[in-house]
Amino acid sequence: MSALSDDRRLHGHLIGQQGSRRALNTPVLVLDLDVLEANIAAMARKAAAAGARLRPHAKTHKSVDIARRQVAAGAFGLCCAKLGEAEALAAGDIGNLHVTSPVVSPPAIARLVALNGRSPGLSVVADHPDNVAALAAAAQPDAPLTVYVDIDPGIRRTGVAGDEAAVALARQIAEAPSLRFGGVQKYCGREQHIEDYAERRAAILAQTEALKGTLTALAQAGLAPPVVTGGGTGTHEIDLELGVFNELQVGSYVFMDDQYAACQLGAAPGQPYGRSLMVDARVVSANHGPLVTLDAGFKAFSTDADPPQVLAGAPDGARFAFMGDEHGALIAPGVGEALRPGEMVTLAVPHCDPTVNLYESYHVVRGDTLVDIWPVSARGRSR
Amino acid sequence: MSALSDDRRLHGHLIGQQGSRRALNTPVLVLDLDVLEANIAAMARKAAAAGARLRPHAKTHKSVDIARRQVAAGAFGLCCAKLGEAEALAAGDIGNLHVTSPVVSPPAIARLVALNGRSPGLSVVADHPDNVAALAAAAQPDAPLTVYVDIDPGIRRTGVAGDEAAVALARQIAEAPSLRFGGVQKYCGREQHIEDYAERRAAILAQTEALKGTLTALAQAGLAPPVVTGGGTGTHEIDLELGVFNELQVGSYVFMDDQYAACQLGAAPGQPYGRSLMVDARVVSANHGPLVTLDAGFKAFSTDADPPQVLAGAPDGARFAFMGDEHGALIAPGVGEALRPGEMVTLAVPHCDPTVNLYESYHVVRGDTLVDIWPVSARGRSR
Numbered sequence: 001m002s003a004l005s006d007d008r009r010l011h012g013h014l015i016g017q018q019g020s021r022r023a024l025n026t027p028v029l030v031l032d033l034d035v036l037e038a039n040i041a042a043m044a045r046k047a048a049a050a051g052a053r054l055r056p057h058a059k060t061h062k063s064v065d066i067a068r069r070q071v072a073a074g075a076f077g078l079c080c081a082k083l084g085e086a087e088a089l090a091a092g093d094i095g096n097l098h099v100t101s102p103v104v105s106p107p108a109i110a111r112l113v114a115l116n117g118r119s120p121g122l123s124v125v126a127d128h129p130d131n132v133a134a135l136a137a138a139a140q141p142d143a144p145l146t147v148y149v150d151i152d153p154g155i156r157r158t159g160v161a162g163d164e165a166a167v168a169l170a171r172q173i174a175e176a177p178s179l180r181f182g183g184v185q186k187y188c189g190r191e192q193h194i195e196d197y198a199e200r201r202a203a204i205l206a207q208t209e210a211l212k213g214t215l216t217a218l219a220q221a222g223l224a225p226p227v228v229t230g231g232g233t234g235t236h237e238i239d240l241e242l243g244v245f246n247e248l249q250v251g252s253y254v255f256m257d258d259q260y261a262a263c264q265l266g267a268a269p270g271q272p273y274g275r276s277l278m279v280d281a282r283v284v285s286a287n288h289g290p291l292v293t294l295d296a297g298f299k300a301f302s303t304d305a306d307p308p309q310v311l312a313g314a315p316d317g318a319r320f321a322f323m324g325d326e327h328g329a330l331i332a333p334g335v336g337e338a339l340r341p342g343e344m345v346t347l348a349v350p351h352c353d354p355t356v357n358l359y360e361s362y363h364v365v366r367g368d369t370l371v372d373i374w375p376v377s378a379r380g381r382s383r
Numbered sequence: 384m385s386a387l388s389d390d391r392r393l394h395g396h397l398i399g400q401q402g403s404r405r406a407l408n409t410p411v412l413v414l415d416l417d418v419l420e421a422n423i424a425a426m427a428r429k430a431a432a433a434g435a436r437l438r439p440h441a442k443t444h445k446s447v448d449i450a451r452r453q454v455a456a457g458a459f460g461l462c463c464a465k466l467g468e469a470e471a472l473a474a475g476d477i478g479n480l481h482v483t484s485p486v487v488s489p490p491a492i493a494r495l496v497a498l499n500g501r502s503p504g505l506s507v508v509a510d511h512p513d514n515v516a517a518l519a520a521a522a523q524p525d526a527p528l529t530v531y532v533d534i535d536p537g538i539r540r541t542g543v544a545g546d547e548a549a550v551a552l553a554r555q556i557a558e559a560p561s562l563r564f565g566g567v568q569k570y571c572g573r574e575q576h577i578e579d580y581a582e583r584r585a586a587i588l589a590q591t592e593a594l595k596g597t598l599t600a601l602a603q604a605g606l607a608p609p610v611v612t613g614g615g616t617g618t619h620e621i622d623l624e625l626g627v628f629n630e631l632q633v634g635s636y637v638f639m640d641d642q643y644a645a646c647q648l649g650a651a652p653g654q655p656y657g658r659s660l661m662v663d664a665r666v667v668s669a670n671h672g673p674l675v676t677l678d679a680g681f682k683a684f685s686t687d688a689d690p691p692q693v694l695a696g697a698p699d700g701a702r703f704a705f706m707g708d709e710h711g712a713l714i715a716p717g718v719g720e721a722l723r724p725g726e727m728v729t730l731a732v733p734h735c736d737p738t739v740n741l742y743e744s745y746h747v748v749r750g751d752t753l754v755d756i757w758p759v760s761a762r763g764r765s766r
Binding site: 010023024025026081084104106107108111127128131134152157158159160161165189282284285287291293296298299300302303304322325327329340341342353354357358380383 | 407408465467484489490491494511513538540542544548665666667670671681682683705707710723736737740741743763765
């Protein structure tokens, strides 16, 4: 907790002070609690109305505090991208954790079995018979490990590649005394970010038709999966409408980054979720008319997406450009006259998952007042 | 220290066990201690022979343990990109810290002045008269703060833009009772990575000619700078040959990432430094002939440079491609037959500074044996 203590030591005295957001050291990851709560409530209502189970993805936020709020709003449990994330959430007493990537190495399998002994409702995916054999050998029949078959949506990242392989793997799981067949997972990652709604709908319809075929093949083999898990923020409205998934792994809806802000999420115009996550930065150098330098660079934003949009504090039309690890340029006519060193600018988050992973904590605000500091509990837990 | 404790809890029992590198959970940041020590010694010898002072840049490694080894080999102190890095190194009793970016906001200036009271030899750069005025107002005449004039090498990131501004700022610093004029800094970041040696030499010659003009202007104003600091791994041989800088801020030579491996560093053929830093990852899915999936993605490597080169464990010619936050593809004919889930692959580090920033610790090896676990002391300290 050194890092959290560091942020608490630095900023803890500002909690509850009106307007204290302006006094924070920068760059700082700011979370608008009103918007976060509204997003969590809106998704919970939508899933409940459709009768689907929510298991939001913690890879987005990596936060015990946010997971607790999702569970309090009705989520069944949380998804985790890696075993290390699940260990961090389990340490915060979050249960029904589902690890969405295979766990394959001997040291990791030993950790997984140990976690299964202390975290009720744990599950993991597999996509290879060798891995299922290793899991079966490591787990104990008196504390069986729940394993889902991961189905490749065609991107060849993880997952079995066809119905025959899915049935064979499900059978191998079901027949192992130390394992329990939990269901199937199909995560259509590529489809989530198709910006046009109709195009996205057509793509996910095709994926869902293929999934139906897999489910039929499993049912015919006597292996009808109890849970069909998948989906994401980009496709959840369509997934709920189609009704094939009975559990949704939505993640980014809590924050709404630049990537999702560019997608029309529902059939209706307007966005059902608001932006809750942003980065406050400051001008650190202003010696030129058309640009100033901010104190935020590659270590403040992940660079796998476009550079962040500018939300507040800068002249209209100002754009951000990276200037290395620690700096970015804010470019606009006259910005060097408009902004002096020390002035604060608010930037969007281009892609939330890897950007959050750069920070030790969320600085939680209501309006312009710091109201709490939450650790990014699973930061760096990629193992 | 929760994160370090986590890695120590996970892997501490492996320290000293022969071959234990193969038993580490992945992805893991691996540091070859033999190569690191050779790199530190080689740079120390080179600077000593040229009579220049070394103040290596901690933005590369963010590590108290590596900083201690640099100081033990003769370094005067360490450079830090941000105040937060300097605070982390000062907590490890590293002295003569120089902050290479302006510190401008009121909360940060208060921290800087506090650090100046407990960290002997601290200095900071400035590039704006408002900032110098704020530093002068915050510092105390009985504990003066050492301030360098930062000179813009033409990239407009930080630094004063001309000789006149440099002289005016140096005078303002020298005349403030609570400040001390430390010298000038000119960091030619763009020139460091010019891959061709002759081209790089020509570029840095032009920059050095301009710097000589600035130094003459300062001397004529009675403000001859005691220290002229700058340079980097890419230009240090040329900087030492030209003899205008009397202090070098070399950073990446300790690790040699992909970006610097592509640069011929000296006039002589061959590289004077070896690659000490790498990432071990494992195959997590292998259901296809031409590619397997590794457990390392955007959270294991920064993405501001090209994807990492493949160093070991894979068929010749295999290349890495990102597949999201947690995964990467290893692509080569027949790789899916050659590698099974769980097998280990060693990858290079594309750009060391932001990649190191993703990890809590270095897993330090000699050969294939884990010999220590060092915290990335200043990870995330971008404030």
